[in-house]
Amino acid sequence: MDRSDLTLEGLSRSRRRFVQGLAGGVLVLGSARRFGWAAAAAPAPASDVGAVLSGTEFNLEIGALAVNFTGQPGIATAVNGRLPAPLLRWREGDAITLRVSNRLAAPSSIHWHGIILPADMDGVPGLSFDGIGAGETYVYRFRVNQSGTYWYHSHSRFQEQTGLYGPIVIEPRRGERHSADREHVVLLSEWTDRDPEHIYRTLKRQSNYFNFGRHTVGDFLNDARRQGWKPTVTDRLMWGQMRMDPTDLADVSGYAYTYLMNGTTPAGNWTGLFRRSERVRLRFINGSSMSFFDVRIPGLKLTVVAADGQDVEPVTVDEFRIGTAEVYDVIVEP
Ligand SMILES: [Cu+2]
Secondary structure, eight states: OOEEEEESOOSHHHHHHHHHGGGGOOEEOOOHHHHTTTTOOOOOOOOOTTSEEESSEEEEEEEEEEEOSSSSOEEEEEETTBSSOOEEEEETTOEEEEEEEEOSSSOBOOEEETOOOOGGGSOOBTTTBOOBOTTOEEEEEEEOOOOEEEEEEOOSTTTTTTTOEEEEEEEOTTOOSSOOSEEEEEEEEEEOSSOHHHHHHHHHHOTTTTOOOOOOHHHHHHHHHHHOHHHHHHHHHHHHHHTOOTTOOOSSOTTTOEEEETTBOGGGOOEEEEETTOOEEEEEEEOOSSOOEEEEBTTBOEEEEEETTEEEEEEEESEEEEOTTOEEEEEEOO
16 A cells, blocks of 8 residues: 655754744654655554544543653643544534533633634633533533534633643535545644643743843844944833843743644654545644744645635645644645
8 A cells, every 4th residue: 555654754953943833943744855755654543542523422521641741740631531632523514412521620611712602602611601610511512503623622720731622623514615535633732841830920920931032242242233332222122111022932932842743742753644646634723822833844835725714715835824723724735
């Protein structure tokens, strides 16, 4: 069988870039040239029972999960023992029931991001529902009135940061506008071994704590030599007045984060399979708490066909930037 693999990255340089996230450059999905990925052979993935749930009845259990992404053991928040949470496949027009049980010692919730539904089904504690208490079950029931790629996540404290996020794919009643032979969900997120509550308190005290790309005295002298003293001083005063760094790209950087692709670290090398010359639909979801990603696949054009679940006029790009909670569907023909 002629199988090929789409890898997260291959070159150690790319890996380092991915680890660094936006501040460091780009997220790289494989290297077509170096690895000849249209020809490389890869084994079929082991069957992964429970990773995808479909139908109209869903049972989701929120619980703690022991993980080790960095060599340091930690406790994540998972659904049915999974991080990311299971992919939910719905069909436009179906009435669905989702029983969500909270096995944590703390209150929890699930918010269906971007889904049009009655207010009390939205899952945002304090707005239209009280959250799901420890040991309790909440039954969400609603009709699916849209199609496309979406996602779900906890809306309680920092449970999203610790892993409670998962993809939703809704099949359109009248079929997909853009045909594809195969598809993969690519959910981007980040993991930290630090307690997110502690990160939050740290940022409250010093917002640039995790930013190491700050201006130095050397930069000041270089700028002064190039632009003159007065413009340089004016520039620094302006940033000082705004209490910001010009290099402030992300509140929390790779210093505290390990970036994940479908719950796999860069070293874990997430792989999506395809056959030669297939049209592959990649559903990119940014399920991170506060990271932007620049996504490209070296040597391959990306045709964006949907944004945040909505079909768009196809746009072909080499690279796109995906912000927190954004979703882009792209077609690639490797
Ligand atoms: Cu959301």
